[in-house]
């Protein structure tokens with residue numbers, strides 16, 4: 362398992378750059394990861410979604426799907442794409458320190 | 467008498483009723499099946515209808531052919547399930563009490579969930595092969611189509627038979643070759659997935675096959691709406707794709723009655739234990755086939771392997787023994803690839819589809835993740851097996867759980 366330093370902390374990541382231990386995550390890490398994803402500033406609307414995803418993963422053990430986010434966090438799909446352009450479910454999962462959302466085969 | 471009610475008499479409901487009628491003492495058990503439709507549909511056949519390979523008569527049979535001795539089929543819509551009171555209300559006024567309930571109400575398409583999809587161009591330049599009527603209309607359309615840009619779009623995953631859109635494209639490539647107009651047809655696959663398929667090895671191998679066949683993939687494409695008059699689809703990230711012919715796999719959802727009864731998730735799928743199919747919420751409800759949220763493929767072959775493991779587990783359960791985590795997510799799908807050939811993929815929860823031979827290691831006769839004629843025959847033979855063996859709850863000489871023997875580590 363690879364590790365890397367984000368916002369001054371050493372965390373475990375997989376080969377695609379997703380953190381593998383959600384407990385190592387904190388808000389400063391999120392800010393850094395968001396920048397890597399091309400989001401220069403995390404607004405309140407971003408945080409609402411990130412926090413929903415963290416909560417959801419705590420109970421289910423995995424990152425929520427796009428539809429679970431829109432139904433659960435009360436944002437429209439359109440807004441979600443505006444907040445986390447191109448593949449919001451994957452992007453927010455990475456920023457929230459969760460694994461990649463599992464697509465079923 | 468103990469009462470077992472099976473909701474939905476499609477692939478999974480029919481198989482499980484037949485299997486349990488063999489495993490249970492039918493002097494002590496009463497099995498009641500309920501379905502709104504007296505006809506059983508062989509859905510895998512829908513894929514072949516647009517290309518004139520199958521017609522309506524190849525994919526329908528009366529449901530009552532498949533009702534096991536000692537069981538009863540009621541034809542009526544199910545109105546509501548009251549899991550707290552162990553009863554089910556039917557539209558025909560009947561109330562059914564149960565000791566155990568098996569939900570097998572499947573999944574279906576919802577084109578109305580995508581703006582513009584099922585409006586004035588539906589059945590004209592916009593089609594689907596995910597319903598019998600849709601497949602028949604598309605067959606007519608394709609037989610006279612002069613060419614242009616054909617776009618296949620999957621609205622959202624999960625869908626039934628996730629390989630079907632790829633098969634459709636590969637068959638379309640072959641079909642237009644046969645009609646002598648392939649040079650006038652552009653084939654595009656707009657999918658929410660990051661590539662041709664989900665898992666790395668198969669995605670790469672299938673992706674290469676699509677390239678060889680001149681089929682272009684537009685990945686990570688989440689459709690927002692269709693503009694039927696302008697003949698284009700638009701994604702949430704504003705990518706526009708124009709089409710002359712759009713073949714859509716609309717949003718798939720569990721049965722509305724599941725949502726109405728408070729048993730479903732955001733897509734009306736019932737949350738279950740993925741190894742045993744026991745409902746997370748009720749200890750006397752099991753969910754088989756496409757109706758559950760188990761992260762396995764929504765496919766008839768999966769339902770078959772699931773029923774194999776479930777039968778054994780159910781007998782344990784009613785004796786008071788605990789359920790064993792028997793189901794491993796095993797799926798086994800034939801893919802038509804056109805020109806009389808096909809592929810086969812075999813995988814489970816843990817192991818992605820890999821190349822190799824199946825079911826006999828090194829011998830086959832089927833080739834995993836590799837085109838061959840024998841796989842195409844396997845796909846056609848599957849229909850016979852479905853009607854004559856699978857639905858009747860016969861065991862096949864194939865292991866219900868996946869085996870690594872015969873697979874090559876890629």
Ligand SMILES: Cc1cc2nc3c(=O)[nH]c(=O)nc-3n(C[C@H](O)[C@H](O)[C@H](O)COP(=O)(O)OP(=O)(O)OC[C@H]3O[C@@H](n4cnc5c(N)ncnc54)[C@H](O)[C@@H]3O)c2cc1C
Nearest residue numbers: 474476477478502509510544572627755756764765766767
């Ligand atoms: C185009 C296409 C291609 C496919 N290809 C393949 C393939 O190659 N291989 C493969 O293994 N699988 C394939 N599948 C998938 C396969 O058909 C399904 O996974 C399988 O039929 C699922 O079985 P099920 O019993 O869960 O649902 P179904 O067979 O759909 O049965 C559900 C039943 O519930 C009934 N029902 C629902 N709601 C109610 C209600 N409120 N009241 C009364 N009755 C109700 C319905 O009438 C239906 O009979 C394909 C599917 C499609 C659409």
